[in-house]
Amino acid sequence: MIRKAEKKKTSLIRKNGRYGWFFISPFVIGLVLLYFPIIFNSFRFSFNQLSVGQDGYALKFVGLESYRYALFKDPDFVRNTLSLIGTLLVQSPAILIFSLFIAVVLNQQMPGRGIFRAIFFLPVIMATGVVLKADMMNAMLESLNGSAGIDTGVSTVTAGGFDISNIQSMLERMMIPTGMVEYLVALVNNIYSVVNYAGVPIILFLSGLQGISPAVYESARVEGANAWESFWKITVPLLSPIIFVNAIYVIIDGFTRSNNPIMLLIDDVAFAKNNYSGSSAMAWLYFGVVLIILGLVSLLCYRFTFYQERD
Amino acid sequence: MKKRKINAPDWVLAFHPKNWAWLLFRLILMIGLSYIILLPFLKRISVMFMSLDDLQNPTVWLIPQSPTWDNVTRVLKYGGYWEAFTNSLLISLSCAILQTLVCCMVGYGFAKFKFRGKTFFFLMAVFTIVIPPQTLYLALYTRFRYFDIYGLLSLFGIGPIKPLETVVPSILLSLTALGLKNGLYIFVIRQFFKGVPQELNEAAWVDGCNPIKAFFSIMFPMARSMLVSIFVLSFAWQWTDTFYSGLFNRSMTVLPMILNKVTAISTEAISNGTMMSSVMQNTAVVMIIAPLFVFYLVFQRQLIQGIERSGIVG
Numbered sequence: 149m150i151r152k153a154e155k156k157k158t159s160l161i162r163k164n165g166r167y168g169w170f171f172i173s174p175f176v177i178g179l180v181l182l183y184f185p186i187i188f189n190s191f192r193f194s195f196n197q198l199s200v201g202q203d204g205y206a207l208k209f210v211g212l213e214s215y216r217y218a219l220f221k222d223p224d225f226v227r228n229t230l231s232l233i234g235t236l237l238v239q240s241p242a243i244l245i246f247s248l249f250i251a252v253v254l255n256q257q258m259p260g261r262g263i264f265r266a267i268f269f270l271p272v273i274m275a276t277g278v279v280l281k282a283d284m285m286n287a288m289l290e291s292l293n294g295s296a297g298i299d300t301g302v303s304t305v306t307a308g309g310f311d312i313s314n315i316q317s318m319l320e321r322m323m324i325p326t327g328m329v330e331y332l333v334a335l336v337n338n339i340y341s342v343v344n345y346a347g348v349p350i351i352l353f354l355s356g357l358q359g360i361s362p363a364v365y366e367s368a369r370v371e372g373a374n375a376w377e378s379f380w381k382i383t384v385p386l387l388s389p390i391i392f393v394n395a396i397y398v399i400i401d402g403f404t405r406s407n408n409p410i411m412l413l414i415d416d417v418a419f420a421k422n423n424y425s426g427s428s429a430m431a432w433l434y435f436g437v438v439l440i441i442l443g444l445v446s447l448l449c450y451r452f453t454f455y456q457e458r459d
Numbered sequence: 460m461k462k463r464k465i466n467a468p469d470w471v472l473a474f475h476p477k478n479w480a481w482l483l484f485r486l487i488l489m490i491g492l493s494y495i496i497l498l499p500f501l502k503r504i505s506v507m508f509m510s511l512d513d514l515q516n517p518t519v520w521l522i523p524q525s526p527t528w529d530n531v532t533r534v535l536k537y538g539g540y541w542e543a544f545t546n547s548l549l550i551s552l553s554c555a556i557l558q559t560l561v562c563c564m565v566g567y568g569f570a571k572f573k574f575r576g577k578t579f580f581f582l583m584a585v586f587t588i589v590i591p592p593q594t595l596y597l598a599l600y601t602r603f604r605y606f607d608i609y610g611l612l613s614l615f616g617i618g619p620i621k622p623l624e625t626v627v628p629s630i631l632l633s634l635t636a637l638g639l640k641n642g643l644y645i646f647v648i649r650q651f652f653k654g655v656p657q658e659l660n661e662a663a664w665v666d667g668c669n670p671i672k673a674f675f676s677i678m679f680p681m682a683r684s685m686l687v688s689i690f691v692l693s694f695a696w697q698w699t700d701t702f703y704s705g706l707f708n709r710s711m712t713v714l715p716m717i718l719n720k721v722t723a724i725s726t727e728a729i730s731n732g733t734m735m736s737s738v739m740q741n742t743a744v745v746m747i748i749a750p751l752f753v754f755y756l757v758f759q760r761q762l763i764q765g766i767e768r769s770g771i772v773g
Binding site for chain 1: 482492495565569571574583589605635636645670671691695700702715744755763767
């Protein structure tokens, strides 16, 4: 009797498999009818000279010319990509460590916890799209005219607000390696971005922390572990899957943010210089770079990720 | 000795001398970081009410000496604020609702069914997250400027449609889960449904409820708090988005676009160009995100709880 019910169940799962197609059908239709042609076109534009007319566009095949343009002729593309990778290399680990730290602190009882949580998430909602654009336009106006625009406070909370060169030289005199000091200085200079980009990671870490049963900590304490040890031996391993997800999130977020120099360059090449194919080629090269970096990071993270149960 | 019963809330215990130093440290840290986040917003609001005199006076900080509504009225008048507001509300609301529903369906399909080709399409969903939107900018533009589906529409004599000046592209993208950051929503929702025991599904199926009905009557209501979060994020990101609004709505003004409009007008018409256009931009930005702030205040608790409980485990 039980066997029969079991059998009925498995066949049901198999039979219901095709309902899966029903549920993902909007996405599949979109992919086939909209997304694939768009991807294909974008790829095609990078090999062709594109001229937009009134009722359509014309393509002239130029081969790898625009890739050559992006790599060797454009003065900014390679340089900006490398410097962006450098920035993100500094920033991403910092965002991860920072958000883990904040999440641990916020997870403990304290007055005003809800308010702080809301404040940390605020940039995710508010400091996006149009706000970033306005910041940029303001900075652009300033540099263009050599006069001060208005002070929106962004510069107050970044490096301009306080002088850290003294601390820097002090640290260097304390025989702390120069590389490390430079890293710390870069971090302090970037504190505004770090705090602003940490909203989502903080919330994800918080959710992970709340999923760890207090009994685990309890038994560790009974066995004589102190807070430091239980952080490294319990919290970090149990959170490692979330650290992985967050690492990927932070990297993608950093690379696809609309105010990063490459995005601006791609826009600029397409619409200010009317070099559509050059801009498409840049976009695809950039995508390749992002993909490679994501692959490397995933490989690295996967080795150090601890899953309680792998499926 | 009789055990003391403690009725005080937990955080009062934190004031025990042993804990107060740590608490103080945490509070100072949190307040400091909150300052970094909030100061730019406060500054923006204060600059919005400043007259030119205030802006040029170095002793004025945060509190204007002669507050004025001029900037606000200029944005209302020259930026076409209310029209843009209505359009934005319409588009953001419809897109957010559609995206939440569609992504929920798709995420559920990826989480709870076994069928061939699933892995491929899920990889495609991840691909849509990873690819920088700028990569597709031109292709999207030409796609919707001369809209046709593999030449089928012109074959039937409907001719190339030009939906670019309408809401059609945004709605189409939302309906097919290809809109702004939709891959991310699919991923999060899939993660949520993976945490829901499969037995719950099977029980419904064995009892003769077909999966579509089971989804709408059991799973969908269960995911409510998660879906509220998705809805809020979707709405907010759509509201401030400059990418798709610049691409699709060139004649139909939405809020993010009044930024350019205001800049152009202020550099032309009003003297003292640079500073004035900065001020106008700033005022426009504050007025764009002000409704969003109210929205955030209302939904903040549910938003954060929804994401916290999403059960994302990698």
